[in-house]
Amino acid sequence: QEESIYVPLFTYRTGPFAGSGTPIANGMHDYLTLLNERDGGIGGVKLIVEECETGYDTKKGLECYESVKPKKPVIVNPWSTGITLPLIPKAAVDKIPVLSMAYGLSASAKGDTFPWIFNPPATYWDGFTQILQYIATQEGGGIDKLKGKKIGYIYLDASFGREPLPLIEQLSKELGFEAKLYPVAAADMQNQSSQWLSVRRDKPDYMILYGWGALNATAVKEAVKTNYPMEKFISIWWPSEDDAKGAGDGAKGFKTLNWHAVGADFPLLADIQKHVVDAGKSQVSGKDKVGQVLYNRGIYNSMLIAEAIRKAQEITGKKAVTGEDVRRGLEGLNIDEARLKEIGLEGFTGAVKLSCADHNGHFSTFVQSWNGTTYEKVSDYIAPMSDKVGPLLDADAKAYAEKNAPWPARAEACDAS
Amino acid sequence: MNAPETLLAVDGVSLSFGGVKAITDVSFDIRKGEIRAIIGPNGAGKTSMLNVVNGFYHPQHGRITYKGKTRPRMRPYQAASQGIARTFQNVALFRGMSTLDNIMVGRTLKMHRGLLWQMLRYGPAMREEIEHRRVVEDIIDFLQIEAIRKTPVGKLPYGLQKRVELGRALAMEPELLLLDEPMAGMNIEEKEDMCRYILDLNKHFGTTIALIEHDMGVVMDLSDRVVVLEYGHKIADGTPEVVKADPKVIEAYLGVGH
Amino acid sequence: MFYRETGQFKQSYAADQAVFPILQDRFGLAFILLIAFVAVPLFGNEFLLASVMVPFLILSLGAIGLNILVGYTGLLSLGSAAFMGVGAYSAYKLSTIFPGVNILVWILCSGFFAAGIGVLFGLPSLRIKGFYLAVATLAAQFFLQWCFVRISWLYNDNPSGAIEVPARKLFGLAITGPSATPVTRYLVVLVIVVVMTLLASNIVHGRIGRTWMAVRDMDIAAQLMGIRLLPAKLLAFAVSSFYCGVSGALMVFLWLGAAEPSAFDIKLSFLLLFMVIIGGLGSMIGSFFGAALIHILPIVIRMLPEALGLPIAAATVEHLTYLIVGALIIFFLIVEPHGLARLWQIAKQKLRVWPFPY
């Protein structure tokens, strides 16, 4: 029997979050398909790529997990903070690494406590400090400029949106800004008028958005309606082009974080266009979809997977690597500029390097702004405020282990690189 | 014979719904051990009267005295626990349950084992259940409905449903039994059966019975005394013979044919 | 011809009052239990145990709880998921406050908290009926769910806002947490569900059950039989919520392993209601049928193309699943509006007279 590597993709092309889930699914899928089509897999081993539809629903997600488990997946990426949480304790037992790329439990960045969970390139906490720093520069200076400012935080009232709350509490005290919270229940995603009324009353100087699915689109529309100054409305990295487009011209100036390029101007994407899309092996609904924010997010995610597998092959010398090998591969992940160029993604994103202790990297991100048709990069790369986030992260990882006692101590050796 | 004891006294009762006056200032009494008929044209307020007696409606004026006690605003379950049972004009059985279960419900007030024993089922709860099942089987025997013991009542023909309803009321071992048109929709033979049951009950168990019925043959033959209502007013009260001859009753209700 | 009660006479009322008066039924039940306790754990693979059987049993338990309310007492409720949540959160709190006590104790105790809350939200049922009551229970659903989000004490201030299941043991065997094997989890759940089903079945076949059904079928007449509506309804709410609560606790501790408030959202309430209606209102076995149809059928449909080797995209499968499940719901309702349990009865009736049509 021919050797192969099984990579399941948990996706959601249905349900209320399909709008965000579909481009990501396409990006992830097309990249891996390209590797199969063009290179015959990774290191000569074919990838078996299989989608499992979760509908962003935790129960279905777990069902997907159980159904792929017997097929020995080398990695899973749940694409939902809700699905990630129950998988965190399971991963070590089942020996399947979890890649929750820039979502999930922030504390899982701590490789010592969570040897099987990886969440590069930045956590939601990092993202929040990056937005704060951007605001500070807009105010024309250092982080102390935040003092006395009023900052509104509108978020999906679920584990994802609530993640930053402890951080906000602490930072608002330390940095002297006033935080206003506007939670949006999942059922009210498309019905945010009360929140925006409050915004109208509170007149925050800046608004920060942590949304997903229809929440983003509605928030942008409501902001336009409320005449909220768009350039002061900054989101975490999840909104898409569609989310901004619906609000028309008014949405120009809407900002989000990002850590990779938008657009299809990369050799790799050209290859995808040629080998996958044109060959009818992709599910994208139009050529213009290739290169959009969330499509490229999917690309980035698959790049991490592919590189981790490659690294695992390198470390172990095996071809058909297993989940355990890929975990080591992820810890040894080191994608530098040169490697990016090889891949065909030069300039697409910054270098990625993980380690046994740091499963996140806490990399810099930049701010991009909606110009009516696409997002443009408008800032330099901003590093997270690790001095603030770091201790919190340590404390949180510790608290997690305590609450879930007996939490197994890390037994996995570290391939010191 | 010394003066018969009064079981229930209705005293100046008036009841209205919005503008509709269902009962206006009606007084009468029911003696212990008698069969008391209430008759009158449609819409006269007979059913409403029964509803007042067992606390389902609360009259605006007047008093009800039962066993010497007057209770303002009695609740239906209180009436039940005081020994008042009834059947209904439009059959009001528990449609989803079998005949047996329907009659068993009539025993509810007499069963006391709590939730925990019920959960275990075996032991005291079962003993209690069987004890009451015996009583219920006696009633089933008496009413000759053995064959439909396990049939869901919703599927029974109308006449049998009425019989089951009677059984359910009997299971409460009532002192006062209110029967609302128990013989509607029955043929002669079945009416005869029904009459037999009513008389047996009255004679052997001494159950006091208040009876609403439109079949004059039945009413005149069975009852000891008759109250006649019309448009919510009492127009006559007395023995069947007296009432039958009362011109007001003949005009309002019986018609000349009878 | 094979299925006949003729010749099986009962000598006592006790025998006649039995839940399964007919011999063949008792054999059938024993056979099913045998399969459940022996065959499934021996031969079932992990997926079957962890993703099919465990959820199926837990959902069945929830459906039994809801059935007590909707099917037996006739009170339409759309808040069952929230009561499951109450069970889950109280089990979580209890087990973290008193980690020494065995987790199973807390799972069962959590039912009492759910029962308490259930009674509270059952109070309006005295005045409000039918679909109106359903909306009143929706108030419970949304309010409680909001509490799970907003009261951080409930989830020990976890930044994730979710409750995470600690690893706990019974007789040295892990029953919760990641290292609990599906087989152990399955057996624990199975025992609890079987026992609780038995208890529920006893209740509904006794005086209290009759009281509930009387309230359901004609509350006015029930009152005149001496049944006090409010206590009867509140008891139904309490017992029902107890079952939902335990089922919720089981769901988090033995199935999901961690849960966000959204695990107990309105969709779950609806799902339970589906199960109860499709399975058969007022039927214990119906709750299992319903849970099987609603939970297992989509899994089968989802697996089918792969098993047949048909290359259908995951999303398309999902669409088809929706389509087929929807169509099947309608189909089953048309074939037998009283649910699968009734269908089962009719099948037995046919067996009884077989080979004659009637």
Add this chain to the structure above:
Amino acid sequence: MSEHASNAVEPARPMLSVNNIEVIYDHVILVLKGVSLTVPQGGIVAILGANGAGKTTTLKAISNLLHAERGEVTKGSIEFDGERVDSLSPNELVRRGCIQVMEGRHCFGHLSIEENLLTGAFTRRDGNRAIRDDLDMIYGYFPRLRQRRSSMAGYTSGGEQQMCAIGRAMMSRPKMILLDEPSMGLAPQVVDEIFEIVKDLNDKQGVSFLVAEQNTNMALKYATYGYIMETGRIVMDGDAASLRDNEDVKEFYLGIGGEGRKSFREVKSYKRRKRWLA
């Protein structure tokens, strides 16, 4: 009147004929086992029989209301006014002039009495005037209804609902009315009135009637022909007069033993046993 007279000359033409029908409920419960009957045009025909004999089922089979109760006609045929009607929908049948008054009233509880009556005219197309006139006619028949015209039907007394149900059927100006236990729950003089109305409609408008009735006395007084049902079969039929004189009918359905009507007090329980033995 003249119409009726001409019918009398050729009584052969049946308004309704039911041929050997079989009805099954829930796919398993066989209730009617081959029932045949005919109602001649302009006739009043009674179906008599004990509880559960299948009278109601027969009437529902005719008006095609069985579907709503998971019952179906599995054998036989039904003809109304010379046409097969087994597969027509109930409203088609009403349109053709055959309407049923169901046992147990079934008024629309949330509609007022008058609205109830007006729904009866749903299938009519002859304009508001005619409908108004008929409404007046019905109030003429049942003055009690006029008094309660704006009450919600659900709150009216049992007898009032019964009148409402009958009146509602009359509002459709039918050629034939299927009456299921019309006398149930009505005061004696109203029962007389109802049967007088039946006769009146029959005479004046030539409406045919099929009446299922427990009040055998009444039924046989007004009917021209009668059928007696027992457990899903017709066991006896004949014209009303001959049935009235039949000894068995007298004994079991009219309650007149050898020596005239007995008091209900004197009936002995042995009599009940008789059926069990038979």
Add this chain to the structure above:
Amino acid sequence: MLYNIFIDPFVQMVQMPDLLVQTLWEGLVSGVLYALIALGFVLIFKASGVFNFAQGIMVVFSALTLVGFYEKFSAAGFSGHTAAFVALILTAGVMFVLAMLVERVVLRPLVNQPDIILFMATFGVTYVLIGFGEMVFGGDPKQMIASELFLPSGSVDVEMLGGLVSFQKIDIAAAVIASVMIVGLALFFQKTRIGRALRAVADSHKAALSVGISLNQIWVIVWFAAGLVALVTGIMWGARSDVSFALEIVALKALPVLVLGGLTSVPGAIVGGLIIGIGEKLGEFYWGPLLGGGIESWFAYAIALLFLLYRPQGLFGDKIIERI
């Protein structure tokens, strides 16, 4: 604390009257939109006693169909407005076909079944529509073609009470259209022969059959009407956010409205909508922050529950008949 609950909100109302007006307006607008969804429920409930759970998904489905058709036609080279209106008519046609199918396949075989069974059957319909809809239209959100349908956009800003209150034109249009529809339907039910027949059917299928009301025809009419209401609702909601399956959840918001107004009352839908819409916004805006926000999710139900305790059949619903 007591001050915060009982005094402060009112002080705020007085101090910032412009915001109060704005809040009331937002409440009014969402109330109208809730009322539109509730109206679809009421129509079907009133006319068949069926509590149509599928109403929410019908909103999404009709809106998606509209946009889908539009995309096809504009791709085929029709101009914006022509394409939009052709699409509108075709969508109405689709809703008609849907009504026929539902009647034929679901309702007819289930005639005279208990309410809860029919309720359940509409769940089946919901599933089918979700599956079918996503299969045909895909899951990604679409833009509503508001301007192509001559719906206004932008806002009217009025300076008043020391502040700026802005009224969205699309909201004004929604309010007007909804009022017209509701008045029309209320008249239809109370005054016409068919309206009376509809109420009779809701009361008892069996009795309605026996007096010759054609259930089949009536159901098609009603479901079609509800489909059209869904279409209008879909356009209005779609114009406010996106057209996507997430909208389905909003339908739940109609339930308290429905209950508050009474399941069978057309005017009840609008009054209930306004009470809930305004109450909810006021509650969230003035009292929400005290409780940590997000109370909107249950506040509507709490309001409805309070009203129900007082009137168990809703404000305008048919009385629950208790008579024995």
